[in-house]
Amino acid sequence: MNLSARVLTPPPRPGVLQLLEGVLTHASMSGGASRLAFLRADLGRELTELDVSLSELGVKNGSLAERAAAQLLRSPGKRLRPLCVFLASRVGEPSSRAGVQKLALACELTHAATLLHDDVIDQADLRRGAPSSRAVFGNAASVLGGDFLLLRALRLVQESGYSELLPSLLDAIDAMVYAEALQLEQQRTREVDLARCEEVIAGKTAALFRWALHAGATAGGLEPGLATAIAEAGAGMGRAFQLVDDVLDLSGNPEQTGKALAGDLIEGKMSYPVALACIRDPELKSALDTARGDANACAALVPRIAESGAIEATQTEARRSASEALQALEALPGCAAKRALISIPTLIVERVK
Amino acid sequence: MNLSARVLTPPPRPGVLQLLEGVLTHASMSGGASRLAFLRADLGRELTELDVSLSELGVKNGSLAERAAAQLLRSPGKRLRPLCVFLASRVGEPSSRAGVQKLALACELTHAATLLHDDVIDQADLRRGAPSSRAVFGNAASVLGGDFLLLRALRLVQESGYSELLPSLLDAIDAMVYAEALQLEQQRTREVDLARCEEVIAGKTAALFRWALHAGATAGGLEPGLATAIAEAGAGMGRAFQLVDDVLDLSGNPEQTGKALAGDLIEGKMSYPVALACIRDPELKSALDTARGDANACAALVPRIAESGAIEATQTEARRSASEALQALEALPGCAAKRALISIPTLIVERVK
Numbered sequence: 130m131n132l133s134a135r136v137l138t139p140p141p142r143p144g145v146l147q148l149l150e151g152v153l154t155h156a157s158m159s160g161g162a163s164r165l166a167f168l169r170a171d172l173g174r175e176l177t178e179l180d181v182s183l184s185e186l187g188v189k190n191g192s193l194a195e196r197a198a199a200q201l202l203r204s205p206g207k208r209l210r211p212l213c214v215f216l217a218s219r220v221g222e223p224s225s226r227a228g229v230q231k232l233a234l235a236c237e238l239t240h241a242a243t244l245l246h247d248d249v250i251d252q253a254d255l256r257r258g259a260p261s262s263r264a265v266f267g268n269a270a271s272v273l274g275g276d277f278l279l280l281r282a283l284r285l286v287q288e289s290g291y292s293e294l295l296p297s298l299l300d301a302i303d304a305m306v307y308a309e310a311l312q313l314e315q316q317r318t319r320e321v322d323l324a325r326c327e328e329v330i331a332g333k334t335a336a337l338f339r340w341a342l343h344a345g346a347t348a349g350g351l352e353p354g355l356a357t358a359i360a361e362a363g364a365g366m367g368r369a370f371q372l373v374d375d376v377l378d379l380s381g382n383p384e385q386t387g388k389a390l391a392g393d394l395i396e397g398k399m400s401y402p403v404a405l406a407c408i409r410d411p412e413l414k415s416a417l418d419t420a421r422g423d424a425n426a427c428a429a430l431v432p433r434i435a436e437s438g439a440i441e442a443t444q445t446e447a448r449r450s451a452s453e454a455l456q457a458l459e460a461l462p463g464c465a466a467k468r469a470l471i472s473i474p475t476l477i478v479e480r481v482k
Numbered sequence: 483m484n485l486s487a488r489v490l491t492p493p494p495r496p497g498v499l500q501l502l503e504g505v506l507t508h509a510s511m512s513g514g515a516s517r518l519a520f521l522r523a524d525l526g527r528e529l530t531e532l533d534v535s536l537s538e539l540g541v542k543n544g545s546l547a548e549r550a551a552a553q554l555l556r557s558p559g560k561r562l563r564p565l566c567v568f569l570a571s572r573v574g575e576p577s578s579r580a581g582v583q584k585l586a587l588a589c590e591l592t593h594a595a596t597l598l599h600d601d602v603i604d605q606a607d608l609r610r611g612a613p614s615s616r617a618v619f620g621n622a623a624s625v626l627g628g629d630f631l632l633l634r635a636l637r638l639v640q641e642s643g644y645s646e647l648l649p650s651l652l653d654a655i656d657a658m659v660y661a662e663a664l665q666l667e668q669q670r671t672r673e674v675d676l677a678r679c680e681e682v683i684a685g686k687t688a689a690l691f692r693w694a695l696h697a698g699a700t701a702g703g704l705e706p707g708l709a710t711a712i713a714e715a716g717a718g719m720g721r722a723f724q725l726v727d728d729v730l731d732l733s734g735n736p737e738q739t740g741k742a743l744a745g746d747l748i749e750g751k752m753s754y755p756v757a758l759a760c761i762r763d764p765e766l767k768s769a770l771d772t773a774r775g776d777a778n779a780c781a782a783l784v785p786r787i788a789e790s791g792a793i794e795a796t797q798t799e800a801r802r803s804a805s806e807a808l809q810a811l812e813a814l815p816g817c818a819a820k821r822a823l824i825s826i827p828t829l830i831v832e833r834v835k
Binding site for chain 2: 165192193194195249250268269270272273276277279280284287295296302303305307309310311314387401411
């Protein structure tokens with residue numbers, strides 16, 4: 130793809146870079162100017178290229194599966210997972226920039242594929258502040274759209290020049306499917322079990338973050354010890370990300386999150402903070418069971434959950450995972466990419482959407 | 483896996499072998515006895531092993547995704563696709579029997595994965611004469627069950643020792659997703675277009691049959707020219723298979739097919755014979771549009787479709803594809819596997835379920 134024309138006119142800075150710049154500018158770290166230049170020049174180009182690929186993928190005049198995919202892909206996401214791929218690869222020396230670009234795209238498409246299937250599972254009408262694909266095109270098209278994106282992701286890894294990463298991506302997707310099934314089962318049994326919640330978090334979110342960093346590190350040619358450390362950091366970031374997600378469901382601003390408040394309660398999801406609140410306040414569970422499906426009744430129970438201290442405790446858990454991720458990243462050799470990477474756990478726990 | 487114990491007691495003969503034996507016994511071909519011995523000894527073992535793997539896969543006490551998969555896998559299917567993998571590999575000399583077994587299993591699992599997603603798309607309550615997975619476990623579990631099986635299939639190919647076949651399997655699944663999306667769109671637009679019907683048939687069914695024979699031939703080490711010929715035969719068999727499926731929907735015995743009569747009409751599917759009937763009897767379409775969703779009204783229109791000659795013409799088209807497949811198979815060197823293979827197109831067009 131010819132990028133030169135696009136580089137002449139400065140590309141719009143992807144939102145995640147603005148956030149990263151914010152974290153880096155406020156942190157009193159040395160070398161701020163060169164770091165920002167690195168972010169704007171190199172990463173800016175890669176993320177812009179990613180957005181071009183994403184917008185080209187789900188074409189509006191394609192098959193129903195592609196149009197269902199396009200409905201999701203055209204809503205701007207945070208692109209945190211591909212950013213992790215790019216940054217991890219830059220800690221080393223990737224043999225193929227084009228290959229890394231494919232890995233990053235594969236990561237975002239895998240994420241998007243699971244969102245399309247999740248929306249069918251949850252019967253969700255809103256996604257990223259816009260009507261969900263299944264709300265516009267129906268459940269059937271959304272299932273096929275997810276299949277379409279999953280296949281595209283696998284093919285990209287296969288063609289990236291780093292096809293040795295395919296088995297680990299299959300593992301990650303397997304873990305995601307297993308976690309979704311577990312969560313669905315928890316919704317049915319209403320079992321209060323924090324260990325189960327951890328299993329769901331590990332599969333649903335941590336697995337793909339782990340793969341993102343592992344894939345980037347592998348493409349960057351990092352030695353196995355460092356690649357493992359960086360993958361562990363990915364798992365920690367993913368856990369923190371999901372815990373914050375669960376917190377935002379209970380305390381976020383719907384205008385910022387793009388999702389209805391207390392959606393998890395309405396759907397009967399046993400998220401980590403909800404399970405913790407039920408353990409601390411044993412009579413809460415039957416109140417939640419009764420309120421399920423009723424948005425107002427669920428919203429009315431949020432203060433009670435907050436009073437149990439479960440939301441705060443979950444935020445603390447998220448910070449703990451983020452700081453473990455930071456520690457794992459300390460093992461990396463100093464470079465601009467490392468400095469950007471270590472700002473991501475902070476970005477994750479401070480995010481409001 | 484230790485097979486010796488199982489081989490001591492003769493395994494139950496898989497149904498498809500009984501059918502194959504029937505075709506081979508009735509055909510006045512030479513060497514009948516040795517052919518039957520080959521079928522019973524070698525293929526019988528491979529198909530039994532396949533059934534063992536299938537029954538082990540979707541375990542009843544596994545995750546909800548696995549249980550949803552088990553609900554489908556425990557209903558005996560025809561296993562025609564894995565049979566094609568086995569036979570095509572036996573035309574040559576496969577370097578790894580265990581690898582071929584994995585390819586055959588991958589083929590059946592891919593097929594099963596699409597059935598699980600199709601049942602959600604079609605809101606089907608019956609599959610293989612038993613309650614569909616989505617009817618038992620719900621749409622969400624069926625979506626995840628399909629994802630689970632798809633991943634397992636891809637991983638099997640990756641681990642088979644023939645991982646060079648992964649891109650072509652991804653192509654085949656892509657074609658299947660595209661065809662499902664096209665069919666869904668046709669159901670919405672009610673467009674009468676035989677070329678579209680051919681596209682649906684090519685993606686929905688022919689692509690995986692083609693892959694089955696291509697994969698077997700590749701594993702068997704057949705030279706590229708022969709592997710292409712055998713893949714073409716697969717596409718012909720697949721087209722014939724789908725056309726017969728469409729015919730059985732309109733003229734089959736529900737007790738044999740395990741599906742309701744005229745299910746395609748009820749769902750508003752523009753199958754090949756239905757589109758052909760609408761072309762020959764232009765007023766039929768509005769009658770079908772009105773009857774859609776009403777089982778009795780749809781059944782009442784079947785004789786009118788038959789009167790147009792569309793069912794017979796579709797059967798003729800199926801025979802044409804089957805005979806093209808036979809011609810393509812003629813290029814293969816003479817052997818027991820070839821003789822069994824050339825009976826499959828006949829088996830496909832004569833099947834009643």
